[in-house]
Amino acid sequence: MAEIVAGGVRFHVQRLTPRHTPRQPAHPVVFIHGLGMDNLSSFYYTLANPVADAGAEVILYDLRGHGLSERPRTGYQVQDAVADLTALLDALAIDGPVHVVGNSYGGIVALGFAVTHPHRVASMVLIEAHFSVAGWAEQIAAEQATIDAALTGDALRGWLAQLGRKVTRLMEMADDLLNHTTFLADLTAVQPIPMSRLRTLTCPVRAIYGEHSDVVDYARELDRYLPHCVLTVLGGCGHSVLMDATPALREIVLDWFATQIPSGVR
């Protein structure tokens, strides 16, 4: 397991290296997972290995407080996540452009990174991305608070504990993150990325949403946020596009990177 200290925080990082040499010089592909119970394994199990097998160098990391990364008591605003990603790439000596793939909250981090460092982003893939617009912070904080309320119910805790080691460990992690760090307060305090800044983004953007997602409204407004974005709405699935529609999503993502030559992955 690779542990990299960046910006004073210890991050769990996995690098997947293609076995064969790509035909074209390729930019690394960085995957950014979602919030709360999520970690880099959701991409590892679905898209990361196929993208690496297609010829890209892949970088996966657990956000602070998530997975096997350190769980500091503070620092859970989007700008902290953007600073973490920046520090991590610096620590990996990657100063050229990267492709970023963000799922859900990871999409906000990708967007934040792109508006902060536009020269460091070759392209973006946004899967069920929340947008840091007015009302977003309240929505996502409410979702996380719902999880918190469930975790703090004694009856539910007792029931979950009987489900065994895996559930107990996930519950303990989430409990610590939600109740013993500034995670929820930081989410509520997130300031929207101004529309004027989003509209300055010139890198290619591929967006994928689920037809029944609770955030699909963002997709409908993509023309306002990112006029050059290519959008697909996948029928029959909700917010969990990554898990529920993996084969279709994998095809879209592999096709996307194939079109990014010479900066692409194959």
Place this chain on the structure above:
Amino acid sequence: MTVEQILADVRAMLTEIIGAEYALSVDIGMETSFDADLELESIEFVKLSAMLTERYGDRVNFVAFLATKELDEIIEMTVGEVVTYIANCSAYADAIDG
């Protein structure tokens, strides 16, 4: 490398990941499921893959191995499937070297 040697390696790594106390409560063999039997968290399976890649280096290609599998196939995988894959890769590498 023999299947028995590889299984011993995988067993040692799993013990390190999930802790000796829990690992000792499960008789880890070829039929043992990472999810149903060991209750391995998905992030712990990632850790195991990284340890195996570090241990066996260029002789195995876990990227290609996992790239062909669907999500449910990875979740339902047994220790034996991983051990067999490594054994086959190892035999192939020996044949090339040999």
